[in-house]
Structures are given as C-alpha cells and as structure tokens.
Amino acid sequence: MKGKFMKTGKVIEMLRKTQGLTQAQLAADITTRKAIIEAEHKDRVLPYNTMIKIIERLGVSLRDFEDYRHDHQLPADQALVYQFEHLSDTSQMSELQTLLVDAQQLLSSSNLKYIHQLIPILVALIHIDSYSREQLTTLVMPVWNEVTATKNWSKTDFFLINNMLYIFDPLTAQQKGKRVLERIDQYSPRYPLLKNAIVANLAYMGIKNPGTISKDQIRQYLNESIHLTEQNHRYDLRLLSIIRLAVLNHNIDQARQACDVLDAMGAKPVADIAKQDFPELVLK
Secondary structure: OEOOOOOHHHHHHHHHHHHHOHHHHHHOOOHHHEEEHHHHHOOOOHHHHHHHHHHHHHHOOOOHHHHHHHHOOOOHHHHHHHHHHHHOOOOHHHHHHEEEEEEEOOOOOOOOOHHHHHHHHHHHHHHHOOHHHHHHHHHHHHHHHHHHHOOOOOOHHHHHHHHHHHHHHHHHHHHHHHHHHHHHHOOOOOHHHHHHHHHHHHHHHHHOOOOOHHHHHHHHHHHHHHHHHOOOOOOHHHHHHHHHHHHHHHHHHOOOHHHHHHHOOOHHHHHHHHHHHHHHHOOO
C-alpha cells in the first residue's frame, strides 16, 4: 500500500496507534487533545514547535516523519487492521482466514493492541456457523469488555464493536447495541457513518430475528440510517436501508426498484448484498 503523499494528520494518527497512544496521551503537556483530533481529522496545522514535540513522542525522527508523508508504506500490523476495516462483507471466508493467519504471525512482534483484539474476533467470524453461541461469546467477551471500557472510541474500535454484535445471540446483540448507540452520541459523535453501520445492522438483525425488538424499533433504526446516509452523501447505503424498510413493510416491489437503482448507479455489490439477505428480491 504505497502512496506518493499522506496528509500530516493521517501520519500522526497512524504512528500514534502504532505506539499504542491515545490522543490524550499524545497531547499531554504539549497541546490539547482537541488539537490532536483536529490535526488527525480536519487537517489542522499545528505550530512548528508543537509538531517537533509531537514527532519526538511518536518515536520517530523528523526525517522519518517526512519520509512517511512523501513515500509511505504502512507497517504490517497497521496494514492488517486497514484491510479488516475495508472488508466489504465479513462473510468473505478466504479473506478472513488470510487475515487470521497474518495476525497470528504478527502477534509476537506487534505492540498494536488491535492485532491482539482482532484474532478472537476473526476466529469467531470464521466459525460463526460451526461453534456454539457459548463458544463464540467466550471468544469475544474479553475483547468486548476491553474495547467498551474505553471512554472515547476510535474508528477501529467501532469496526470491532460492530462485528462483535453479529457474534452474540440476537437478543444480547440488541441489548448491547442499544447501549453502544447511547455511548456514541455522548462520546464519539464524529463518526456518523460508523454509527450508521451499527444502526443499520441492528435493524437487519431485528428483521432476521423476529421478536428480539419491535417492528417500530426496527423502523426507527432504518429511518435514522436513511437520515445519516443522506446527510453524508452515501446514497448506496441509503438505498440499502430503504430496501430493508420496504421488506419490513412487505413492499417487495419497492425493494426491487431500489435494487434496480443501485445497479444503475454502479453499486451492484450493495444490490447483491440486499438480494443475498432477502432472496425474495430475486425475480424467478
């Protein structure tokens, strides 16, 4: 994964995670946590003297930092986390198995906490149809407790949380998901699309597991997903939630029309997900 140029804020974020530092720990006695957040996510330019101290705390030289910016290659452990975050579908068994092998090989050499957390999640996702629910829960519960004990969640934390919800039994997943959403609004409002992923997945699990939550709650989740995705110009994900809402309301024709729109706008993979989730959308 080479690139000709990486923004300064993204280099700070990558090196911070590699060192296992929180934003507050990186900022301590140098600047504010808010300044680090804005540097990482809003391209805020930090004063020169502040940057020098930040770079020193990140454990690299100024020259190395510039090398990362201009000819960057992710470290193997950070690259693995990146690949996990960009899986379009965690039912992709061959990709999951490759990630698991790579994570196990990195386990002894990496200090990145996410490598250690990813392994039990990957094992659970790979064996989700063959292990008992008790075995799956035992695998991921220590990671769940560790991640959710953190006050401010990173983007990677969101990915871990969202995937672990699939592993719990449906009723437990809904109960935990509701508490996660309360935490998101309070502590982590800057990731609307990741919030959407959780809202949309809770709705999907509710559709597939009747009785775990009410239909009114499912509709509320889907309408929130439609709102979040429209605000953030993700019209493919908006249509996916419209399809799920139409299926919930037994309006199969509307759902099929939305699938056709996805195909027409070049979002066939999203349309395929909808058809896989709801086989009744496929015309015989």
